[in-house]
Amino acid sequence: xxxxxxxxxxxxxxxxxxxxxxxxxxxxxxxxxxxxxxxxxxxxxxxxxxxxxxxxxxxxxxxxxxxxxxxxxxxxxxxxxxxxxxxxxxxxxxxxxxxxxxxxxxxxxxxxxxxxxxxxxxxxxxxxxxxxxxxxxxxxxxxxxxxxxxxxxxxxxxxxxxxxxxxxxxxxxxxxxxxxxxxxxxxxxxxxxxxxxxxxxxxxxxxxxxxxxxxxxxxxxxxxxxxxxxxxxxxxxxxxxxxxxxxxxxxxxxxxxxxxxxxxxxxxxxxxxxxxxxxxxxxxxxxxxxxxxxxxxxxxxxxxxxxxxxxxxxxxxxxxxxxxxxxxxxxxxxxxxxxxxxxxxxxxxxxxxxxxxxxxxxxxxxxxxxxxxxxxxxxxxxxxxxxxxxxxxxxxxxxxxxxxxxxxxxxxxxxxxxxxxxxxxxxxxxxxxxxxxxxxxxxxxxxxxxxxxxxxxxxxxxxxxxxxxxxxxxxxxxxxxxxxxxxxxxxxxxxxxxxxxxxxxxxxxxxxxxxxxxxxxxxxxxxxxxxxxxxx
Numbered sequence: 001x002x003x004x005x006x007x008x009x010x011x012x013x014x015x016x017x018x019x020x021x022x023x024x025x026x027x028x029x030x031x032x033x034x035x036x037x038x039x040x041x042x043x044x045x046x047x048x049x050x051x052x053x054x055x056x057x058x059x060x061x062x063x064x065x066x067x068x069x070x071x072x073x074x075x076x077x078x079x080x081x082x083x084x085x086x087x088x089x090x091x092x093x094x095x096x097x098x099x100x101x102x103x104x105x106x107x108x109x110x111x112x113x114x115x116x117x118x119x120x121x122x123x124x125x126x127x128x129x130x131x132x133x134x135x136x137x138x139x140x141x142x143x144x145x146x147x148x149x150x151x152x153x154x155x156x157x158x159x160x161x162x163x164x165x166x167x168x169x170x171x172x173x174x175x176x177x178x179x180x181x182x183x184x185x186x187x188x189x190x191x192x193x194x195x196x197x198x199x200x201x202x203x204x205x206x207x208x209x210x211x212x213x214x215x216x217x218x219x220x221x222x223x224x225x226x227x228x229x230x231x232x233x234x235x236x237x238x239x240x241x242x243x244x245x246x247x248x249x250x251x252x253x254x255x256x257x258x259x260x261x262x263x264x265x266x267x268x269x270x271x272x273x274x275x276x277x278x279x280x281x282x283x284x285x286x287x288x289x290x291x292x293x294x295x296x297x298x299x300x301x302x303x304x305x306x307x308x309x310x311x312x313x314x315x316x317x318x319x320x321x322x323x324x325x326x327x328x329x330x331x332x333x334x335x336x337x338x339x340x341x342x343x344x345x346x347x348x349x350x351x352x353x354x355x356x357x358x359x360x361x362x363x364x365x366x367x368x369x370x371x372x373x374x375x376x377x378x379x380x381x382x383x384x385x386x387x388x389x390x391x392x393x394x395x396x397x398x399x400x401x402x403x404x405x406x407x408x409x410x411x412x413x414x415x416x417x418x419x420x421x422x423x424x425x426x427x428x429x430x431x432x433x434x435x436x437x438x439x440x441x442x443x444x445x446x447x448x449x450x451x452x453x454x455x456x457x458x459x460x461x462x463x464x465x466x467x468x469x470x471x472x473x474x475x476x477x478x479x480x481x482x483x484x485x486x487x488x489x490x491x492x493x494x495x496x497x498x499x500x501x502x503x504x505x506x507x508x509x510x511x512x513x514x515x516x517x518x519x520x521x522x523x524x525x526x527x528x529x530x531x532x533x534x535x536x
Contacts, residue, residue: 063109426471
């Protein structure tokens with residue numbers, strides 16, 4: 001097609017006018033020049049984009065086209081100044097962005113023929129605050145003895161991938177506890193019945209995210225108990241006492257419930273004591289103690305103990321005889337009791353003047369094992385075959401002096417006269433203690449004691465008197481039993497004539513002889529008569 005020269009000289013309306021005035025010899029087609037659309041006004045939405053937001057180029061004021069042509073737009077994105085030819089729509093997906101990046105968009109209008117002037121906008125990706133976490137306070141059913149700990153069930157997510165930390169604000173019965181800044185409240189800070197709440201705020205170092213809260217009420221803590229026995233090793237003689245002790249974290253008063261069993265069977269006792277008479281050697285007694293406070297019972301605790309053998313108990317030891325002679329055996333008579341009814345045997349340890357002389361099962365210390373005046377004692381230890389009881393020391397027996405004995409007594413001479421000196425002659429002295437022989441004497445004349453010497457002269461007796469001698473053995477301490485001699489009768493003592501003198505020494509046949517008598521005497525004091533008998 002050939003353009004008309006007029007179109008070059010005049011604008012389109014004038015050309016049309018001129019053409020209308022000319023003669024048309026040939027057919028002429030004239031096309032007007034296209035006008036490009038105007039630049040649009042654009043922005044990037046959202047206004048303050050974050051990493052989680054898609055970027056959208058928003059045409060705030062559309063391009064205008066004089067010819068009324070339809071206008072379309074092309075989009076060119078830059079990321080931190082670098083073109084992103086792969087992004088050719090009005091939208092940049094959130095996955096393409098990161099905080100701090102500078103994004104620019106250039107929007108170019110086109111009316112089908114020409115591009116108009118472009119509109120542009122830019123924005124910087126802002127920090128995205130972390131999302132709220134999901135939290136609870138542990139442990140569930142917290143009690144006074146428990147630390148309270150914030151448990152993050154679902155951690156905060158940060159679209160920027162920043163590290164997230166948490167801050168904690170605790171309230172106690174609605175009052176903020178500014179001194180508690182961590183995820184933990186020590187158990188020492190809590191008391192049953194308190195209402196605790198925590199506010200957890202996530203932060204990525206730039207912005208704080210939405211808060212999360214959790215709360216709980218401190219529950220009662222049941223008491224805890226232990227139990228022991230008194231005595232620790234009971235015997236049949238002992239009442240068995242359960243001695244519990246308890247702690248209660250809430251400081252509540254604690255009471256106890258008791259349940260006893262014996263050899264596995266219910267004993268029907270709900271007190272803290274089992275009477276001694278209810279127990280038997282070898283039984284196993286068990287007690288279950290349940291502690292309780294004002295609200296709930298704690299965990300029962302149990303203990304068991306075996307009833308130990310009761311050692312026998314000495315009641316008395318008697319020495320028979322308690323004042324022995326060296327010739328006598330001494331027997332220890334022991335008396336004891338055994339709570340279990342066991343047969344009791346004894347061990348005897350004998351002492352003489354404090355020195356052990358014999359030990360063993362014999363209850364007898366034989367004669368000859370001690371001397372007079374020595375102290376004899378015995379220590380007796382009872383045994384039931386399983387255990388020995390405490391030793392029992394008898395009172396001392398003191399050995400007595402043994403009296404000496406005598407076998408006989410006799411008077412020497414056996415025929416005695418007024419002028420005789422009689423001697424008491426004892427015999428057969430014996431002393432179990434080995435004491436030296438000694439005697440005392442007693443003379444009796446006609447049944448009357450007249451002297452205590454070993455001899456007796458005629459001054460104490462006369463012809464015809466009956467004389468006896470009693471000899472008593474003496475050991476230096478005591479007298480034995482006297483022995484009495486056979487009685488002797490004092491014989492008559494013949495009178496004595498001092499002499500006879502004849503009247504002449506040489507008589508003749510015619511002499512008359514006469515006898516002149518000397519003096520006469522008689523020890524018995526008898527009157528002396530003289531008879532004459534002449535001999536040639």
